[in-house]
Amino acid sequence: MNIESDIDRPKRIEVSVWRKILRFAAPYRRQAFLLAVMALIIALCEVTFPYLTGRVIDHVEQQLPFSGVAPLLAVYAVVAVIISAAICGFILCAGRIATGVNHDIRQASFAKLQSLSFSYFDHRPVGWILSRLTSDCERLSRIIGWTLLDFVWGFSLLTGIAVVMLWLNWSLALIVLTVAPPLALVSLYFQRLLLGSARDIRRSNAEITAMFNENISGVRTSKAFVRESENLVEFQAASGRMYEHTVRNALQSALFVPFVIALGSLMAALALWFGGGRVLAGGMSLGSLVAFLNYAGLFFQPVQELARHWMEVQMAQAAAERIQSLLETEPAICDDDAVQREIESRKKRGAEDGSAEDGGDAEIREVEFRGVSFRYDTGPTILENFNLTVRRGDTVALVGETGGGKSTIVQLLCRFYEPQHGSVLIDSIDYRSRGLHWLQSNLGIVQQSPHLFSGAIAENIRYGNLAATDGDVTEAASRAGADDFIKTLPEGYETNVGEGGNRLSTGQKQLVSLARAILADPRIFVLDEATSSVDTHTESLIEKGVQEVLGDRISFVIAHRLSTIRRADRILVIDDGRIVEDGEHGELLRAGSRYAQLVHRQFKW
Ligand SMILES: Nc1ncnc2c1ncn2[C@@H]1O[C@H](COP(=O)(O)OP(=O)(O)OP(=O)(O)O)[C@@H](O)[C@H]1O
Ligand SMILES: [Mg+2]
Structure with a gap:
């Protein structure tokens, strides 16, 4: 069950943790670079379309010959082909990075889990470990692949739009762009709410799945103890919570959309009001006004996407910390340096002299517990000064x-x-x-x-x-x-x-x-x-x-x-x-x- 990572709350992003996680992207440097280039190309193409539309409108309005429009249409067609190719490429690249990174993090975590000592597993429920290996890895790799893409695309598109607007008409651009900060704030606020309620839905869902699971596997016990009606009440409560969270999520989406539309209309209205005046006064072409209106419409998607990714990275902070801490955990029990060196050098030499792989005696004639004291972690002492020879x-x-x-x-x-004290000896040699x-x-x-x-x-x-x-x-x-x-x-x-x-x-x-x-x-x-x-x-x-x-x-x-x-x-x-x-x-x-x-x-x- 992956309940734990699904109920993560957003946390402050810690760059040092992400830097370590980003090391997993290192083998995919080439793909990441290509991805960034493609995101940039897509953003540039998207910025080009409204500009071309504006130019075509100007041509038509001024009733210039078609020969003037034809090159614009040709450029339009070429840009359309480029953007299609770039979209295809980025899906491949981001998919490749996300899958590869997921595979690598999972592999590294699995290898680490295999090397850890029993004491590590005493304190961590299986569900916790499973969620490390599944949803945490999945979440981080998704972020590394797709967030990179959307960050580059979003920032380039926003910058492109702002630059072209300022170039077309800087004063109108400044007026229209005043809507951008409130739009960013509203988007961040709603994305936070939406991701929060989506997290609650997932948690309720996991709770319900766990209940199904327990009730199916424990059906004999439930029946034997006549627990059916109590189980039903518990289930109804969990199901009720799921219903509430789902309604809340739908309500938040329902509010978010009108807010965005209202801000979008405000942007268009500002462009129309101030831009329209300028067109009438002859200070601006109709084509530029249309381009402005289109740019205003283009502005929302990247802002919303950036806000969503920003929140997702915050939500994934805990997952990143957990994976990093798992990867950095040193096994409590492992070969000491001298033994490790000996094993490696024997392996290299291909030593075949009948001794054990660590160079010691391959036979075991006697084991001895000498003055052994032991307790599990911080628990009570289980063995004290225990002695036994076999x-x-x-x-x-x-x-x-x-x-x-x-x-x-x-x-x-x-x-x-x-043991914490004393030693276990194999043929009089401490087994450590x-x-x-x-x-x-x-x-x-x-x-x-x-x-x-x-x-x-x-x-x-x-x-x-x-x-x-x-x-x-x-x-x-x-x-x-x-x-x-x-x-x-x-x-x-x-x-x-x-x-x-x-x-x-x-x-x-x-x-x-x-x-x-x-x-x-x-x-x-x-x-x-x-x-x-x-x-x-x-x-x-x-x-x-x-x-x-x-x-x-x-x-x-x-x-x-x-x-x-x-x-x-x-x-x-x-x-x-x-x-x-x-x-x-x-x-x-x-x-x-x-x-x-x-x-x-x-x-x-
Ligand atoms: N992984 C663990 N972490 C913490 N305490 C433990 C752990 N395993 C055992 N203990 C505690 O150590 C004590 C001794 O347990 P142990 O399993 O050695 O008993 P046992 O003699 O094998 O019992 P049984 O006959 O029931 O198998 C018990 O009090 C138990 O609660
Ligand atoms: Mg036992």
């Missing part, structure tokens, strides 16, 4: 109450977040001195609500290892216990899972995502509630396959369903960010403490 071949199960910090521990291990990409490409993670990408099941599994053959994919699927259900689907492995995998059940998504992690063959396996939505029968079927896979790796298994983890080498009971018990299943049961209580509670009924 060696290759160990499967560590984390159990404990909801909110205890289990997922946080594995997220720190994955370096999705970094190793490559982020290297570590993360050695991780296989299966989450409680895994994400699948829209596309075939096989493609989703292959996401773990793009080089895998079809045989590897089916083998991973059968290890994960996913093969059985995939085979029953009408298109088997080619079945499209829909957006976010929504055509599969949560349990099926978990199985596919487990197969994906198995195929990736990672050195560290993290299963965070990976089989929580799978029935117990399927779970026991996949248990064997998973045990085999976990074999020689470092594995973290988080599960509320304790049957899943009883075979783990170590079970850690996590409470409030601390390890309160540590041992294997039988040992902890015998101890009769927290773990034993959890087990009893679960199997009591």
Whole structure:
């Protein structure tokens, strides 16, 4: 949803922000130059027409021979052809610039979003990010393309008209041009009102769309809670607001038009009154008067367009600031300079000495949390002085109450977040001195609500290892216990899972995502509630396959369903960010403490 950028209020234009955004236009310099030239040509042609008309009228009035008019008509025809060609050219150029800039800003924003750390996304709703990528980019690129055109065209046309008027008859021109400032002010005022009410309409519209969306996707919940009538009342209120804003917008347009017509008539009246007198007194030709009247008529469009663009740039100021701030955000977690340099130099050298891409040891034998303290942003401390060492071949199960910090521990291990104090060590080296990409490409993670990408099941599994053959994919699927259900689907492995995998059940998504992690063959396996939505029968079927896979790796298994983890080498009971018990299943049961209580509670009924 792009509600947020649509409800922007006009802001003071800050040149420094726009200068940075305008950098995106740099690759289109040539087109921008051509565009400006064409805007100028169009303005000059438009200025020429009334002048030619005036000259023709003078000829006719003085009953001069046709041979004198013919060249004027020829010039008229040539100008008409030039203006048509220039219009065609500017549509192409402005379209090219707007599309190109849109593409580039979107690309840069997307690349930046991919590089940002999880903490960035914790504070920003998806809707906010989506609006950055869609409507903000769209709006800025439109402004860069079309506003440039209209600014050059508008200013050139106004200047041209004023110059020709002054040249034809400077004193009459000064009188007629007195209408220009009030016209500009009225236009600015109304454009502000109109854009404001149009923004309110869009906001109401987005609200209504969101309501439709929520009511359709939440229809079961609404019905279950008998919320239909309350929902209807809410909807009527939103719809009523939309109606009010639309009426207000129509009213403003209805007022704006007569104002402009009145000012236009005033300009024509001034030209007729003072100009007519001069024509009668012989101080001015009839043709010049007609040209004046035409110029007065031409004056309005550029003034209105300039006022509209000026307001649009003000409205887009917030969008420009947001895109700029997104592009300037540095990822909270990234490789430090030394690591980056090493990775680049190895890449350049094409080093193939069996070490990792960052030059360190490619193997992972041990991970250690040493004195780790962590909190999310400004929230409360989740882990304090947390210590844990896990060696290759160990499967560590984390159990404990909801909110205890289990997922946080594995997220720190994955370096999705970094500890504020202490360190996470990989074979005794702080992971901040190793490559982020290297570590993360050695991780296989299966989450409680895994994400699948829209596309075939096989493609989703292959996401773990793009080089895998079809045989590897089916083998991973059968290890994960996913093969059985995939085979029953009408298109088997080619079945499209829909957006976010929504055509599969949560349990099926978990199985596919487990197969994906198995195929990736990672050195560290993290299963965070990976089989929580799978029935117990399927779970026991996949248990064997998973045990085999976990074999020689470092594995973290988080599960509320304790049957899943009883075979783990170590079970850690996590409470409030601390390890309160540590041992294997039988040992902890015998101890009769927290773990034993959890087990009893679960199997009591
Ligand atoms: N992204 C986040 N931003 C801020 N606080 C968070 C974030 N993720 C988790 N927390 C907080 O950190 C604490 C620990 O959460 P965590 O997800 O690690 O618990 P958990 O043990 O995995 O719980 P569960 O068993 O329900 O999955 C909770 O109090 C939670 O509110
Ligand atoms: Mg969790």
